[in-house]
Amino acid sequence: MEALTLSQAIVVRSFKRRRLAFAALGLLTLSLMVMNLGIGSISYSPREICSTLLNPGGTGDLDFIIWKIRLPRVLAAALGGAYLAASGLLLQVYFRNPIVGPFILGISSGATVAVSVVMLTATGMQMAFAIPFLTTFAGCLGAYGVMLLVVAIAAKVKNGATLLIVGLMMGYICSAITSILTALAEKGKIKGFVLWEMGSFSGFKWVEIWIMIVFGGALFLGVYLLSKPLNAFLLGEDYAASMGVNVRRFRVFILLAASSLAGLVTSMAGPVAFIGLATPHMARLSFGAADNRILLPGAALMGAMVTSLCDLIARMWLSPVELPLSAITAIFGAPVVIWLLLKRRGVRI
Amino acid sequence: MNAASVLKSENLDVGYKTAILSQVNLDIKAGQFISILGPNGAGKTTLLRTLSRHIAALAGLVQVEGGPLSDYPALSLAKIMAVVLTEKAAPPLLSVWEYAALGRYPHSGFLGKLTGHDFEVVASALTSVKADDLAGRMVDQLSDGEMQKVVLARALAQEPKIMLLDEPTAHLDLKHRVEVMSILRGLCRDQGLTVLAALHDVDVAAKVSDQVILVKEGRVSAFGRPEEVLTSEMVAELYDFNEAGFSRHLGGIEIQGDGRSGRAFVIAGQGRGALVYRLLAKKGFFITTLFPGQGDLDHYVAQALGARILGESTGLAESSALIAEALADCLFLIISGTNPAKREWEAAIIRQALAKGLKVLALSEAQNGAVPDGVRLCPDLPGLTGMLDEYMERGRGTDKNREANHD
Numbered sequence: 001m002e003a004l005t006l007s008q009a010i011v012v013r014s015f016k017r018r019r020l021a022f023a024a025l026g027l028l029t030l031s032l033m034v035m036n037l038g039i040g041s042i043s044y045s046p047r048e049i050c051s052t053l054l055n056p057g058g059t060g061d062l063d064f065i066i067w068k069i070r071l072p073r074v075l076a077a078a079l080g081g082a083y084l085a086a087s088g089l090l091l092q093v094y095f096r097n098p099i100v101g102p103f104i105l106g107i108s109s110g111a112t113v114a115v116s117v118v119m120l121t122a123t124g125m126q127m128a129f130a131i132p133f134l135t136t137f138a139g140c141l142g143a144y145g146v147m148l149l150v151v152a153i154a155a156k157v158k159n160g161a162t163l164l165i166v167g168l169m170m171g172y173i174c175s176a177i178t179s180i181l182t183a184l185a186e187k188g189k190i191k192g193f194v195l196w197e198m199g200s201f202s203g204f205k206w207v208e209i210w211i212m213i214v215f216g217g218a219l220f221l222g223v224y225l226l227s228k229p230l231n232a233f234l235l236g237e238d239y240a241a242s243m244g245v246n247v248r249r250f251r252v253f254i255l256l257a258a259s260s261l262a263g264l265v266t267s268m269a270g271p272v273a274f275i276g277l278a279t280p281h282m283a284r285l286s287f288g289a290a291d292n293r294i295l296l297p298g299a300a301l302m303g304a305m306v307t308s309l310c311d312l313i314a315r316m317w318l319s320p321v322e323l324p325l326s327a328i329t330a331i332f333g334a335p336v337v338i339w340l341l342l343k344r345r346g347v348r349i
Numbered sequence: 350m351n352a353a354s355v356l357k358s359e360n361l362d363v364g365y366k367t368a369i370l371s372q373v374n375l376d377i378k379a380g381q382f383i384s385i386l387g388p389n390g391a392g393k394t395t396l397l398r399t400l401s402r403h404i405a406a407l408a409g410l411v412q413v414e415g416g417p418l419s420d421y422p423a424l425s426l427a428k429i430m431a432v433v434l435t436e437k438a439a440p441p442l443l444s445v446w447e448y449a450a451l452g453r454y455p456h457s458g459f460l461g462k463l464t465g466h467d468f469e470v471v472a473s474a475l476t477s478v479k480a481d482d483l484a485g486r487m488v489d490q491l492s493d494g495e496m497q498k499v500v501l502a503r504a505l506a507q508e509p510k511i512m513l514l515d516e517p518t519a520h521l522d523l524k525h526r527v528e529v530m531s532i533l534r535g536l537c538r539d540q541g542l543t544v545l546a547a548l549h550d551v552d553v554a555a556k557v558s559d560q561v562i563l564v565k566e567g568r569v570s571a572f573g574r575p576e577e578v579l580t581s582e583m584v585a586e587l588y589d590f591n592e593a594g595f596s597r598h599l600g601g602i603e604i605q606g607d608g609r610s611g612r613a614f615v616i617a618g619q620g621r622g623a624l625v626y627r628l629l630a631k632k633g634f635f636i637t638t639l640f641p642g643q644g645d646l647d648h649y650v651a652q653a654l655g656a657r658i659l660g661e662s663t664g665l666a667e668s669s670a671l672i673a674e675a676l677a678d679c680l681f682l683i684i685s686g687t688n689p690a691k692r693e694w695e696a697a698i699i700r701q702a703l704a705k706g707l708k709v710l711a712l713s714e715a716q717n718g719a720v721p722d723g724v725r726l727c728p729d730l731p732g733l734t735g736m737l738d739e740y741m742e743r744g745r746g747t748d749k750n751r752e753a754n755h756d
Contacts, residue, residue, distance in 0.1 A: 244454055
């Protein structure tokens with residue numbers, strides 16, 4: 001009986017800490033989102049923002065700026081960050097390697113290539129109305145394609161550092177293809193593509209937001225419901241199989257979900273660096289957890305918070321010039337990789 | 350032996366694409382501890398992975414609790430069978446308690462929510478491996494030995510009837526090796542768990558197993574009780590020993606001398622020779638010895654060390670010609686004990702050795718009566734070691750002098 005109370009005490013203690021971390025992180029994310037709504041070339045008070053949000057359909061400047069420009073961007077940044085973080089977490093569990101993420105494995109680049117085909121060639125032009133769906137679909141497809149290549153190579157080389165190099169090379173190949181396509185494309189199309197390629201959550205249409213909410217939300221929910229087998233995967237595929245996980249089916253699902261989440265965000269916001277890699281670690285440390293039932297929502301929240309913060313910095317740091325989002329996320333995320341390599345935190349690399 | 354068979358294989362071929370082991374026929378009863386022994390690469394791990402369904406059988410049939418292995422849904426199999434692999438994942442920020450609780454996977458509900466019963470099972474799994482005090486630690490901060498106990502606890506939390514283990518004591522220190530083995534032994538005895546473990550240490554296997562499976566060169570060369578199967582010949586053949594010997598009675602391996610220091614004659618008996626034999630083997634001597642007595646510890650050690658044993662067959666009478674021949678290639682005579690049945694032989698050997706001018710050393714405790722002239726007494730084993738070193742050093746010196754003279 002004593003052992004029972006001891007183990008329950010351990011569980012209760014970590015439960016309290018995690019609840020606190022969720023509350024703090026949620027509050028921080030929310031206030032960053034409000035700041036993103038309020039701060040800009042014209043600034044609004046939280047009260048003005050609240051009343052505008054509560055009374056949709058207004059026709060003033062305030063209503064236009066909030067509803068048409070800032071709110072889509074705020075939601076896109078938060079959702080995009082959340083999905084990239086979830087995607088990164090899935091990849092880290094799958095490869096049992098802390099230094100992987102959708103960007104570093106070349107998966108975002110795969111999405112970029114597929115999107116560039118749609119945006120730069122004539123394929124997209126005839127179906128302008130379908131662009132958000134088409135680019136999204138292309139993004140997911142491109143991401144999955146590269147993912148399958150990386151997985152096939154990873155199966156041959158078990159070394160974690162090699163995996164990073166493979167991802168890096170994939171990135172090079174993809175950007176080579178993209179630049180060839182850019183060279184061949186009509187001038188008019190290039191500008192939009194180049195802007196997109198720098199990564200940004202600006203200019204989101206509501207239809208894109210809804211795609212993110214519905215499609216991404218469904219994927220995220222599906223992933224969350226499978227956090228039990230995902231936890232079993234922490235011990236490796238062989239142990240997971242011995243505990244009753246259908247490894248073959250589950251493997252396909254993880255990879256499909258990770259690349260779809262990354263592809264979805266990339267197709268709309270462009271390749272955003274390092275969010276998917278760094279934020280799962282920040283979540284691990286803040287929640288003190290390896291349990292994916294905690295980490296999935298935790299990393300998503302952390303991803304939303306960090307991306308909102310980075311977007312705020314990108315907009316405001318050298319305002320009125322807006323900095324590319326990927327530049328900010330890279331400055332913030334690349335040191336995390338170096339830190340992980342130095343620290344190794346008990347993980348083989 | 351009426352216990353039900355929990356794991357059975359018929360004409361099983363295992364391997365990746367081509368068979369590494371073929372025609373494996375096993376019948377394992379509940380509550381037994383079974384060891385799989387064999388040289389590296391013989392297929393121990395492959396056999397285990399086939400029985401745990403990590404890889405498919407190439408041919409033949411495996412039955413678990415009477416049903417074909419291939420028919421079990423993954424979750425049902427996980428409730429019967431747990432595995433401990435050589436690969437040890439220790440994810441950061443995962444507590445020992447959480448790690449062990451992952452073993453509840455096949456029993457817990459959707460999203461893996463644990464009930465009060467699950468808590469009890471995990472707690473008792475940690476207790477049975479004596480790891481209660483580790484519950485709050487992080488798995489990536491454990492020592493190898495502690496981690497292995499936690500790995501066992503996770504497997505136990507599955508509440509399996511069969512546990513398959515691949516090298517469960519590899520890389521562990523002696524304390525944890527003994528601890529892990531006695532935990533497993535206890536689980537078989539007290540909870541009726543069936544354990545099937547691939548092991549490296551033949552001496553440990555001999556002491557803990559109910560049955561052993563010997564695998565070599567593509568087949569199971571023996572399957573049975575270790576007392577019957579693990580003879581010195583079988584073990585020597587299993588591992589291709591040339592320089593070591595396994596003794597069933599001693600339950601261990603003796604490492605033989607390579608003869609580079611020459612040969613020494615030992616008079617032993619009543620267990621006083623064992624340490625002297627080992628000392629000589631360690632120093633690189635071949636050994637000739639007078640039969641130390643039936644059932645004497647010295648006799649078993651001498652056999653395992655591959656010594657030439659004089660006077661083993663009882664009919665043979667003492668003969669000075671035989672003794673002279675045996676002493677011919679010996680550099681020393683060491684008197685470490687006595688066999689009362691061979692007193693005359695002993696006296697004759699000492700006499701001849703002294704006459705031949707051999708160095709004769711005697712451990713004081715071995716001497717019952719007066720010391721013959723010319724016998725050097727050593728107070729104890731370290732003293733003997735010192736004298737041996739001294740002689741060997743002098744021997745080497747002589748060799749060098751000889752070489753120098755040649756030039």
